[in-house]
Amino acid sequence: MITAEEPERIAKVMARAGVASRRDGEAMIAEGRVSVNGTVLESPAFDVKPTDVVLVDGEPLPARERTRLWLYHKPRGLVTTNFDPEGRPTVFDALPEDLPRVLSIGRLDINTEGLLLLTNDGGLARVLELPETGWLRRYRVRAFGEVTQDVLDTVKDGVTIEGIQYGPVTARFERQQGFNTWLTVDLREGKNREVKTVLEHLGLTVNRLIRVSFGPFQLGDLEEGEADEVRSRVLQDQLGTDLAAKAGADFESPRRDALPTAPRPAPAGDDRPRRR
Numbered sequence: 401m402i403t404a405e406e407p408e409r410i411a412k413v414m415a416r417a418g419v420a421s422r423r424d425g426e427a428m429i430a431e432g433r434v435s436v437n438g439t440v441l442e443s444p445a446f447d448v449k450p451t452d453v454v455l456v457d458g459e460p461l462p463a464r465e466r467t468r469l470w471l472y473h474k475p476r477g478l479v480t481t482n483f484d485p486e487g488r489p490t491v492f493d494a495l496p497e498d499l500p501r502v503l504s505i506g507r508l509d510i511n512t513e514g515l516l517l518l519t520n521d522g523g524l525a526r527v528l529e530l531p532e533t534g535w536l537r538r539y540r541v542r543a544f545g546e547v548t549q550d551v552l553d554t555v556k557d558g559v560t561i562e563g564i565q566y567g568p569v570t571a572r573f574e575r576q577q578g579f580n581t582w583l584t585v586d587l588r589e590g591k592n593r594e595v596k597t598v599l600e601h602l603g604l605t606v607n608r609l610i611r612v613s614f615g616p617f618q619l620g621d622l623e624e625g626e627a628d629e630v631r632s633r634v635l636q637d638q639l640g641t642d643l644a645a646k647a648g649a650d651f652e653s654p655r656r657d658a659l660p661t662a663p664r665p666a667p668a669g670d671d672r673p674r675r676r
C-alpha cells in the first residue's frame with residue numbers, strides 16, 4: 401500500500417518507493433510486471449491512490465521509508481546500470497552488502513572513477529539529475545596532450561560540439577606530466593560523456609577521470625569501493641526546503657533497517673543467503 405495523499409502516476413510512485421527510476425518503472429509496466437488491485441497494467445498512464453494495492457513482480461511496494469543518501473567511491477571498470485546486456489560487472493553487483501536497494505544519481509562511464517551518489521529515493525535521484533538543479537560536478541582529469549589555460553578558457557561560456565550545446569565549463573590547468581596534462585574541470589549539467597567530449601574538442605584525450613565532488617558532497621578520503629551514508633540532518637540541510645519539496649523527500653518515516661520485518665519463508669529447496 402502506498403501512503404501518498406493524492407493520486408499519482410504509477411511510475412512516480414514506484415520511483416519514490418526506490419523500486420526503479422521512472423523510465424525503468426515504465427519499462428517494467430510495459431513488460432506486464434506491475435499490477436494494481438489485481439489488474440496487470442498495460443500502460444504507465446495510470447494514477448494510483450493511497451489505498452490501491454500495487455504489486456511489482458507479485459511483491460508489494462516497500463513501505464515508505466526515510467530518504468537516504470550515500471557517497472560511493474566507484475572504481476574503474478564498473479558500468480552504472482542495473483543490467484548490462486554485454487554482461488560487464490555493474491556498480492550494483494559490487495556495492496557493499498549492507499546497503500539496501502539503491503538507485504544511482506546520474507551515471508559515471510565505465511572507466512570513470514570517484515564520487516557516485518546513491519539513494520533509496522527515486523524522487524531525489526530525479527531532482528538531482530535535472531539540469532536546472534545545476535549542482536556543480538568537479539573532476540580531476542589526466543589527458544594525453546598539451547593545452548594552455550587560454551585554450552581551456554575558450555569553453556568557459558559553453559561550447560557547441562556536433563550540434564550539442566554544452567553549458568559553461570571551467571577547466572584549470574594543473575600540471576604537465578610527461579605526455580599528459582592534469583586538469584580540474586567543473587561543470588553543472590550532467591550530459592553524456594561531457595568531460596571527454598569537451599576536452600577532445602580542445603585536442604586532449606582523457607585517460608583518467610575522477611569525480612571528486614557533486615554539489616556539496618566530496619569524495620574526500622573515501623576508500624575505493626566503499627559507501628558512506630550522509631547523516632539525515634546533513635542531507636536535509638544541504639537540500640534545503642525547495643529541493644526537498646521538489647524531490648518529495650521524506651525525513652519523517654523510519655529507516656527501512658529500523659522497521660520491524662516479518663521473516664519470509666524461503667521456498668522449498670532454496671537455501672541461498674538473501675540480500676535485504
Ligand code: URA
Nearest residue numbers: 509512593594595596
Ligand atoms: N564526463 C565524462 O566524459 N564521463 C563521465 O563519466 C562523467 C563526465
